[in-house]
Amino acid sequence: MRTVLLILVLGTVNLIMTQRHSHFHWLSHLRGRRLYDHLQSEDVDCPLECDCPSKYPTAMYCHNRNLQHVPYVPSHIKYVYLQQNQIASIQEGVFSNATNLVWLVLYHNQLDVDKIEKNVFRKLKNLEHLHLDYNKLTRVPPNLPKSITNLRLGHNKLSKIPSNTFEGMVNLTNLYLQSNTIEDVGGVFKELKFLTKLDLRNNKLRKVPDHLPENLQQLYLEFNNIESVPVGFLTTYPQLQFVRLAHNKLTDRGLPFNVFNISSLIELDLSFNNLEKIPAVSRNLENLYLHANKIKEFSLSSFCSTVDMANFSRLKMLRLDANEISARDIPAEAAYCLRRVTFIDV
Ligand SMILES: *[C@@H]1O[C@H](CO)[C@@H](O)[C@H](O)[C@H]1NC(C)=O
Ligand SMILES: *[C@@H]1O[C@H](CO)[C@@H](O)[C@H](O)[C@H]1NC(C)=O
Ligand SMILES: *[C@@H]1O[C@H](CO)[C@@H](O)[C@H](O)[C@H]1NC(C)=O
Ligand SMILES: *[C@@H]1O[C@H](CO)[C@@H](O)[C@H](O)[C@H]1NC(C)=O
Numbered sequence: 001m002r003t004v005l006l007i008l009v010l011g012t013v014n015l016i017m018t019q020r021h022s023h024f025h026w027l028s029h030l031r032g033r034r035l036y037d038h039l040q041s042e043d044v045d046c047p048l049e050c051d052c053p054s055k056y057p058t059a060m061y062c063h064n065r066n067l068q069h070v071p072y073v074p075s076h077i078k079y080v081y082l083q084q085n086q087i088a089s090i091q092e093g094v095f096s097n098a099t100n101l102v103w104l105v106l107y108h109n110q111l112d113v114d115k116i117e118k119n120v121f122r123k124l125k126n127l128e129h130l131h132l133d134y135n136k137l138t139r140v141p142p143n144l145p146k147s148i149t150n151l152r153l154g155h156n157k158l159s160k161i162p163s164n165t166f167e168g169m170v171n172l173t174n175l176y177l178q179s180n181t182i183e184d185v186g187g188v189f190k191e192l193k194f195l196t197k198l199d200l201r202n203n204k205l206r207k208v209p210d211h212l213p214e215n216l217q218q219l220y221l222e223f224n225n226i227e228s229v230p231v232g233f234l235t236t237y238p239q240l241q242f243v244r245l246a247h248n249k250l251t252d253r254g255l256p257f258n259v260f261n262i263s264s265l266i267e268l269d270l271s272f273n274n275l276e277k278i279p280a281v282s283r284n285l286e287n288l289y290l291h292a293n294k295i296k297e298f299s300l301s302s303f304c305s306t307v308d309m310a311n312f313s314r315l316k317m318l319r320l321d322a323n324e325i326s327a328r329d330i331p332a333e334a335a336y337c338l339r340r341v342t343f344i345d346v
Contacts, residue, residue, distance in 0.1 A: 047071035063105070073098035083131070084108045089115030095124055103129040107152065111135035118142050132156070133176065140165050147171060154178040154199065161188045170194065178202050178220070187211035200224070201244075208233060218242040222269070228254030234262040244269040246289065252277050260285075271319065278302040278320075287317040291345065295323035298330050304337035312339050321345040 046052035049071050050062035058078040062071060067085040075097040087109040095101065101124050111132065121127070127145045130152070137156040144151070146168045158180040165188055166172060173194050178201040189195060190211040197218040200209070205224040212219070217239050226248040233256075234240055241264060250273035260268055261280045267287040270279070275293040280302045298320070303313045318341050327346050338344070 045074040045076065047074075052077075058100075070094045073101065075100060077101065078126075079103040079105075081105045082109070086110055088112050088136075090117060090120045092117040092120060095120060099123055099125060101127050103127075105129070105131045106135070107131045108134040111137055113137050113139045113141055116141050121145055128171075144169070149194075150174045152176045154180070156180055158182055159204075161185055163188050166192055173197065175199070185209045189213050196239075212237055215239050220244045221248070222246045224248055226250065229256065229259050231256040231259070233259055234265065238262070238264050240264065241266045243267070245273070246270065247272040249273065250275060252279075255279050280305075281313075281315075283311070283313045286314055288315060289317075289319045290323070291319040292322040295320065295325055298325050298334075300331055300334055300337055307333050307337050309336065312337050313341075315341050317341070319345045 044052055044054065046060065047062070049065065049067055050060045052060050056079075058076060059081070060073065060077045060079065061081045062085070063081045064084040067082065067087055070082060070087060070090050072094055073080055077098060078100050079102060080098075083105050084107075087106065088111060090111070104124070104127060121130075121141065122143045122145070124145045125147055127147055129150045130144065130148055132141070133152040133154040133156070135156050137153065137158060140153060140158065140161065148169055149171050151169075151172060151174070154176045155178070158177065159182060161177075161182060163186055166175075169192060171194055172192050174197045175189070175192070175195060176199045178199045180203055182200065182203040182205065184205070185200070187210065189198065189209065190213065192213045193215060195213040195216055198212070198216060199220045201220050202223040205221065205226055207226060208221065208229055210230075214237065216237055219240060219242070222244050223246075226245060227250060229245075229250070234243075240262075243260075243265065244267075246269045250270060252275055255275075258280050261282050263282045263284045265282060265285050268281065268285060269287075269289040270293070271289040272292040275290065276296055278290060278295060278297075278299050281288060283304065300307065303315060304311060315338055318338065323346070325346060330344070330346070
């Protein structure tokens with residue numbers, strides 16, 4: 001009976017290739033095996049819904065084909081591409097043999113955290129890249145592997161991130177949480193010793209997060225509701241090199257004296273805020289974006305506290321357009337201090 005069914009199924013493969021059979025992933029697994037046995041001389045273990053090119057023997061391509069389920073992942077696979085499908089759930093067992101998996105790409109699906117079996121990722125002890133962006137997640141899925149280095153959760157519906165969410169993820173280096181509705185993050189990132197890049201753009205933060213990882217280098221906070229920066233913010237995180245705070249609600253009052261005058265900073269984006277003055281910055285800063293504020297005066301002392309031949313700023317890019325100053329407001333001595341600037345836009 002089962003053999004007959006299989007033969008029938010094989011005969012109409014193209015018609016039923018879509019995913020009514022989410023409960024029958026074992027079946028698609030078997031089907032895939034048979035089909036490839038016939039088409040190719042080598043024994044490629046590949047689900048029928050996917051392509052496993054012999055040139056890339058550890059990759060499984062299943063993207064953009066209207067799938068509603070995750071096909072069974074064979075044990076030799078390291079890279080799985082499932083983006084741009086209609087997957088809402090991840091059923092138990094699909095990854096149970098996939099312990100070699102390193103990349104799992106699931107962006108642009110319909111993932112609902114309540115339909116993700118709670119231990120489904122647990123066995124993936126080698127997983128490094130997990131891309132879950134552009135889904136419908138209201139919570140971060142539980143029991144993510146501790147081996148993850150790159151985690152993409154942007155463009156979901158996350159509003160709260162419980163404090164134990166990333167517990168033990170000692171190797172996490174890049175974390176993307178942009179375009180969610182996060183209001184507060186508490187100390188959730190604090191223990192992530194290797195985190196270098198944190199993307200929190202386009203959320204609902206009202207302040208700069210308090211407990212950031214000590215090795216953070218890139219912090220993206222654009223498009224939030226941040227009004228101020230805490231005193232000593234950058235002395236607390238001396239590794240920070242790129243700080244982006246564009247499209248917030250910053251005012252001069254919200255910026256403590258010399259808060260951005262830190263020699264480690266390379267890029268500072270304060271565009272699209274409500275600043276009236278140019279904040280003091282270190283001579284090491286290379287890119288400063290201040291366009292679309294309400295700046296009324298050009299204060300050279302913000303860049304060079306003294307102007308002499310030997311002491312000058314490393315600034316290369318300075319944008320001041322869409323403020324209340326014009327080129328005439330820039331004093332002649334600026335040529336000494338800002339001698340590296342290749343582009344001043346006013
Ligand atoms: C799981 O992997 C092992 C070892 O590669 C293999 O022998 C076994 O058939 C696999 N199980 C399934 C259900 O494919
Ligand atoms: C973190 O990375 C190191 C070096 O690649 C590795 O040896 C270690 O097992 C990883 N830790 C986890 C929890 O996966
Ligand atoms: C920035 O800090 C340095 C070193 O602490 C100091 O010498 C300099 O005057 C400060 N710059 C401004 C514009 O206050
Ligand atoms: C640059 O100016 C600072 C004070 O702002 C001074 O301490 C330093 O010695 C000067 N460096 C040179 C090379 O003149």
